[in-house]
Amino acid sequence: MTPTPSSSLPGASGLFGLLPLIRGDRRLKLLLTLCSGILAQGGTLATMATLAWIAGRAIGGAAPETLVPAFLVLVIVVPVAAGGRWWQAHISHDFAFTLIGDLQIGIYDGLERAAPASILGRRTGELASVATGDAELMEMFYAHTLADYVGAVIVPLAALAGLAAIHPLAALTLLPFLLLVASVPAWLSRRAGREGEKVLGELGHLNAETVEFIQSQRELSLFGRGRDALAKLMARTAALGAAQRRYGSRAGLEYAAIDALTALAVLAAALVGLMLLGSGAIGLPLLPLIIVLSGGALAPIAEVTQTARKLGELKAGARRILEIFHQKPQIPDTGTQAVPSDTTIRFEDVGFGYDGGRGAVLNGFNCAIRPGETVALVGRSGAGKSTVANLLMRFWDPERGRVSIGGIDIRDLPVPALRRLVAWVPQDIHLFNRTIADNIRLGRPEATDDEVIRAARLAQAHDFIAALPEGYDTLCGERAARLSGGQRQRLAIARALLTGAPILLLDEASSNLDTANERAFQRAFEGIRGQGRTVIMIAHRPSMIRSAERILVLDSGRLAEAGTHAELAASGALYRQLMTLEEAPA
Numbered sequence: 001m002t003p004t005p006s007s008s009l010p011g012a013s014g015l016f017g018l019l020p021l022i023r024g025d026r027r028l029k030l031l032l033t034l035c036s037g038i039l040a041q042g043g044t045l046a047t048m049a050t051l052a053w054i055a056g057r058a059i060g061g062a063a064p065e066t067l068v069p070a071f072l073v074l075v076i077v078v079p080v081a082a083g084g085r086w087w088q089a090h091i092s093h094d095f096a097f098t099l100i101g102d103l104q105i106g107i108y109d110g111l112e113r114a115a116p117a118s119i120l121g122r123r124t125g126e127l128a129s130v131a132t133g134d135a136e137l138m139e140m141f142y143a144h145t146l147a148d149y150v151g152a153v154i155v156p157l158a159a160l161a162g163l164a165a166i167h168p169l170a171a172l173t174l175l176p177f178l179l180l181v182a183s184v185p186a187w188l189s190r191r192a193g194r195e196g197e198k199v200l201g202e203l204g205h206l207n208a209e210t211v212e213f214i215q216s217q218r219e220l221s222l223f224g225r226g227r228d229a230l231a232k233l234m235a236r237t238a239a240l241g242a243a244q245r246r247y248g249s250r251a252g253l254e255y256a257a258i259d260a261l262t263a264l265a266v267l268a269a270a271l272v273g274l275m276l277l278g279s280g281a282i283g284l285p286l287l288p289l290i291i292v293l294s295g296g297a298l299a300p301i302a303e304v305t306q307t308a309r310k311l312g313e314l315k316a317g318a319r320r321i322l323e324i325f326h327q328k329p330q331i332p333d334t335g336t337q338a339v340p341s342d343t344t345i346r347f348e349d350v351g352f353g354y355d356g357g358r359g360a361v362l363n364g365f366n367c368a369i370r371p372g373e374t375v376a377l378v379g380r381s382g383a384g385k386s387t388v389a390n391l392l393m394r395f396w397d398p399e400r401g402r403v404s405i406g407g408i409d410i411r412d413l414p415v416p417a418l419r420r421l422v423a424w425v426p427q428d429i430h431l432f433n434r435t436i437a438d439n440i441r442l443g444r445p446e447a448t449d450d451e452v453i454r455a456a457r458l459a460q461a462h463d464f465i466a467a468l469p470e471g472y473d474t475l476c477g478e479r480a481a482r483l484s485g486g487q488r489q490r491l492a493i494a495r496a497l498l499t500g501a502p503i504l505l506l507d508e509a510s511s512n513l514d515t516a517n518e519r520a521f522q523r524a525f526e527g528i529r530g531q532g533r534t535v536i537m538i539a540h541r542p543s544m545i546r547s548a549e550r551i552l553v554l555d556s557g558r559l560a561e562a563g564t565h566a567e568l569a570a571s572g573a574l575y576r577q578l579m580t581l582e583e584a585p586a
């Protein structure tokens with residue numbers, strides 16, 4: 001079962017906001033986990049009570065044979081307690097890890113819904129900390145805290161009932177202590193929540209800083225800033241240490257209060273028991289039972305408060321997870337239209353600006369691109385070329401106007417269908433640390449080896465791949481450090497070609513490629529053109545721009561000029577200006 005995306009969770013927050021995630025067979029596991037907790041703690045209390053009763057009777061001089069029934073009870077309750085503990089450990093962990101899997105799927109869904117915008121302004125390292133650390137923290141709640149909480153209610157009630165059966169005064173003596181011990185975490189819960197939030201926040205910052213520190217080693221060493229970055233990292237570590245110390249000191253206070261209250265409760269129970277014994281209200285065998293039941297009633301609560309020491313972190317972790325679960329989709333995927341056979345692309349009076357951006361990026365942008373046409377999108381830096389691509393890919397939706405393919409508004413197409421229509425070749429491809437073949441296959445996992453090789457040939461990537469020691473089985477190094485920029489870009493083309501999408505959106509690298517790479521890229525581009533696909537290229541290099549059938553010049557959020565290179569060279573003032581800039585030696 002995969003969890004239903006978070007959108008269905010009703011504005012829940014904190015730990016109990018995670019409970020609606022428990023559906024289907026998880027509910028049975030939850031029930032069994034709770035039963036196991038009751039069995040384990042109940043069994044322990046029953047064992048202790050029986051032993052106390054035996055001890056009391058023995059001290060009172062009872063004949064050994066009269067104790068046989070009590071020993072028979074022990075023969076039952078001891079295995080129940082031991083079995084209960086084992087069962088609790090087994091079933092609660094099984095339940096917890098199944099749920100952690102669900103949480104991780106939910107977190108991944110949330111990340112996917114937000115893509116490519118950043119999630120709640122958080123950095124990669126912070127999000128990784130939520131997806132792994134916080135999700136694992138939930139193991140604590142589901143595997144330990146949850147069952148213990150139920151045990152901490154039922155077992156003290158049972159002990160209280162036992163004490164009341166011995167003498168109501170014994171139960172009355174214990175009652176205030178029970179309430180006090182149970183309320184200690186509640187007194188400190190606000191602080192615990194705040195401090196837990198702080199600890200996890202600092203942990204997230206430290207994670208983000210560490211990831212950035214590792215990723216930016218090259219720049220740091222080139223500019224000699226390694227020491228500064230390390231100092232920043234150490235400051236983060238110190239901040240985390242301080243947050244953890246504050247958290248620990250509050251938890252210590254809780255510990256001390258609970259230990260003191262437990263000791264006082266047992267002392268009070270012993271005094272009341274002695275008083276009752278003195279007055280003849282109870283017999284000697286019941287005195288140890290009163291003491292043991294009083295201590296036993298408080299033990300599960302004390303145990304819970306120990307796990308509740310982590311409650312602050314747990315709550316904060318749950319809230320961070322739920323934030324991602326509630327992440328609104330960047331774009332709603334509600335389209336139901338079938339994929340059109342006509343692939344004419346139209347931008348009609350499109351207006352768009354990024355949230356928090358400086359006003360509109362596109363403002364009344366119109367253009368039509370015929371099937372099989374090769375179009376270059378040009379404009380000064382920041383003119384909105386990538387934004388046009390973002391809207392065609394539906395990374396964002398326009399605020400005004402519409403983008404259509406074959407006359408269908410792309411918002412009316414299911415997103416996976418749109419992804420099959422338009423393949424994107426980004427400037428900087430992310431390569432997974434898998435084989436080159438696997439990386440190309442991301443475009444279509446079921447593609448055969450021949451199809452992978454054909455796509456690589458067309459993308460002019462085959463020769464350099466074949467020259468690698470392990471060919472297509474070569475592992476791309478972490479962050480693809482082993483491949484050059486030009487090689488990575490041609491792998492991106494192969495990946496996109498393999499999808500078989502009829503529209504290719506190509507973001508040509510504005511960074512310099514060496515001549516060999518540039519030629520290879522040009523040949524790949526020519527090959528793709530020969531295939532009858534529509535190619536929209538965000539182009540920078542004059543050679544690439546000139547090779548397009550039609551050039552669209554963007555300016556001030558609109559289509560300022562359009563035509564062939566010859567037409568624009570003759571009459572496009574802006575185009576001429578741009579080409580002069582592009583052709584100027586750096």
Ligand SMILES: Nc1ncnc2c1ncn2[C@@H]1O[C@H](COP(=O)(O)OP(=O)(O)OP(=O)(O)O)[C@@H](O)[C@H]1O
Nearest residue numbers: 354355357361379380381382383384385386387388
């Ligand atoms: N994700 C984003 N969030 C906010 N603003 C953005 C985002 N992406 C781009 N912008 C802004 O939108 C404007 C257009 O950016 P865009 O990337 O579309 O330009 P471009 O023509 O592709 O530029 P370049 O040639 O430099 O890549 C810029 O002012 C940019 O700062």
